[in-house]
Amino acid sequence: MTDSIRVLVIDDDFRVAGLHRDLVAARPGFTALEPVHSLGAARAAVRTETPDLLLVDAFLPDGDGVDFVDATPVDAFVLSAATDAQTVRRALRAGALTYLTKPFEARSLADRLDRYSRMRNVLQTDRPLEQDQIDRALSILHGGAEPATVSRSATEQLILDGLGADEASAIEIADRVGISRATAQRHLAALATRGQVEVRLRYGSTGRPEHRYAIARS
Known part of the structure; x- marks a missing residue:
């Protein structure tokens, strides 16, 4: 089980900051820190709260949010009403992982948060990364299909x-490996057909069975 991802919202509009905080808090696996409304407060919060991800407005009362992203060694999304190409390019050059134009639908941020979480799972290793893992992480982050460089056998491995040694559901495996639930289910079904994994049913309080998967015993 991965640790909760700590997210700090940086926006001078108190109402907007609260809305974005609530959207983060609603996502499983995320912890929404108390928003801050200036770069000065953001610098202090980064030191004391150690966020994993920043949601930063491009322009703040005491400075430039994009410059802050560039200078701060923390993953960041830029959320801004600015739609000019120059600001977007600056944000991407500064290292922003995504750029959302305000106002946006709740599902747009939720989707990007979920993809960020899956990307982190792929890259959360002390071992040297293979090219297919890097390609997969980038594809997940940017919403692409599973890259062609990732073979079926590599995904199944x-x-x-x-x-x-554990048993897990398809969604748990998807979260661990950094793939979509549909991809996990498809490959688990193929592995089960070949006898490499066992499928077990676990009944919850509602009576609806949950499929659990485990490595087949030889």
Whole structure:
């Protein structure tokens, strides 16, 4: 189980900052820190709250949010009403992982947060990364399909490694490996057909069974 991802919202509009905080808090696996409304407060919060991800407005009362992203060694999204190409290019050059124009629909931020979480799962390793892992992380972050460089056997091996000695649901495996739930289910079904994994049913309080997967015993 991965640790909760700590997110700091930096926006001078108190109402907007609160809305973005609530959107973060609603996503499983995320912790929304108390928003801040200036770069001075943001610098202090980065030191004391150690966020994993910043949601930064491009322009703040005491400075430039894009410059702050560039100078701060923390992953960041830029959220801004600015739609000019120059600001967008500056944000991307500064290292922003995504750029959302305000106002945006709640699902737009939720989707990007979920993709960020899955990308982190792929890159959360002390071992040297293979090119297919880097390609997969970038594809996840930017919403692309599973890259062609990732073969089916490579994906299935990642799933088997993700299962380890435990049993897990398809969504748990997807989270561990950094793939979509649909992709995980498709490959788990293929592995089960070949007898490499076992499928078990677990009944919850509602009576609806949950499919659980485990490495097949030889």
